[in-house]
Amino acid sequence: MATATLSGYEIHVDEEGFMTDPAEWSEELAGFLAHQIGIDELTEDHWKVIRFLREDHATEGTTATLRRVSTLGGIPVKQLYALFPKKPAKKMAYIAGLPKPKGCV
Amino acid sequence: MTTDTMEMPVPAFAADEDTDRKICLICSKGTLDMAYPGLVLANGALQEGIETHIFFTFWGLDMITKKRMSHLKATPVGNTAMHMPQAAAPLPGMTAMATRMLKKEIDELGIPEVPEFLQQIADAGGHLWACKMSADMMDVSQDDLFEEVEDIIDVSEFMDLSADAQVIFI
Numbered sequence A: 001m002a003t004a005t006l007s008g009y010e011i012h013v014d015e016e017g018f019m020t021d022p023a024e025w026s027e028e029l030a031g032f033l034a035h036q037i038g039i040d041e042l043t044e045d046h047w048k049v050i051r052f053l054r055e056d057h058a059t060e061g062t063t064a065t066l067r068r069v070s071t072l073g074g075i076p077v078k079q080l081y082a083l084f085p086k087k088p089a090k091k092m093a094y095i096a097g098l099p100k101p102k103g104c105v
Numbered sequence B: 001m002t003t004d005t006m007e008m009p010v011p012a013f014a015a016d017e018d019t020d021r022k023i024c025l026i027c028s029k030g031t032l033d034m035a036y037p038g039l040v041l042a043n044g045a046l047q048e049g050i051e052t053h054i055f056f057t058f059w060g061l062d063m064i065t066k067k068r069m070s071h072l073k074a075t076p077v078g079n080t081a082m083h084m085p086q087a088a089a090p091l092p093g094m095t096a097m098a099t100r101m102l103k104k105e106i107d108e109l110g111i112p113e114v115p116e117f118l119q120q121i122a123d124a125g126g127h128l129w130a131c132k133m134s135a136d137m138m139d140v141s142q143d144d145l146f147e148e149v150e151d152i153i154d155v156s157e158f159m160d161l162s163a164d165a166q167v168i169f170i
Helices: A027-036 A044-060 A066-071 A077-083 A088-095 B032-047 B058-064 B094-108 B114-123 B132-137 B155-161
Strands: A002-006 A009-013 B005-007 B022-027 B051-056 B127-131 B149-153 B166-169
Touching: A002 A027, A009 A027, A027 A088, A044 A066, A044 A077, A044 A088, A066 A077, A066 A088, A077 A088, A077 B114, A088 B032, B022 B032, B022 B058, B032 B051, B032 B058, B032 B094, B032 B114, B051 B058, B051 B155, B058 B114, B058 B127, B058 B132, B114 B127, B127 B132, B127 B155, B132 B149, B149 B155
Parallel strands: A002 B005, B022 B051, B022 B166, B051 B127, B127 B149
Antiparallel strands: A002 A009
């Protein structure tokens, strides 16, 4: 684990760049994290996903898979790929300041 | 644990976004247990931004045939990994029981049933293709197939499709 700085924030990250302490995250930081991976503006639809992930992680202790976000969070898979292109599971977890989701669906 | 502080690196998964990796899966089996490996791999590949195609051939055609896709079965016959005496495996009711057990376990893991899983793959941008020879052999036309199947293609078209792909046969 290493400490990294991003726009004045000092955060703990793993070797892939995912934050390792959810408590260090903030909504402002999410915007900077999104920018890091090429998403320049977080829309209300992005926020719906991010908030679901944060709340779900707080109760479950793990990062929700795409499947879980679509069935429980009510955001269709097609939309998740549109909001977080190419690698939606990793990108949404990264922006939400959570570990990347484990699991096969 | 190190306390080195660095400027936040751009994660590799963002930098390699424009991967030209391409995967073609060939699904040739029509049992419930052999349907899932292809679906899980396809879904996983799509989540990594990899162009993904599935070619359904022979018994695998059942996976995308509307009237069969919801009723795939798992059987303990000839499958020693189900850990029951093989003499008992062909008894009446065993296939139904094995199917029920497998469906329950899959559901508990939060994994969708076959039609729903195929829809998720299609929604994620995956491409589904049916094999022409198998379709002819089983007297199946495009209308009999799951709506997201793009076309029925022959082997030469599959060769074109998979020319620059990693091919996985299941």
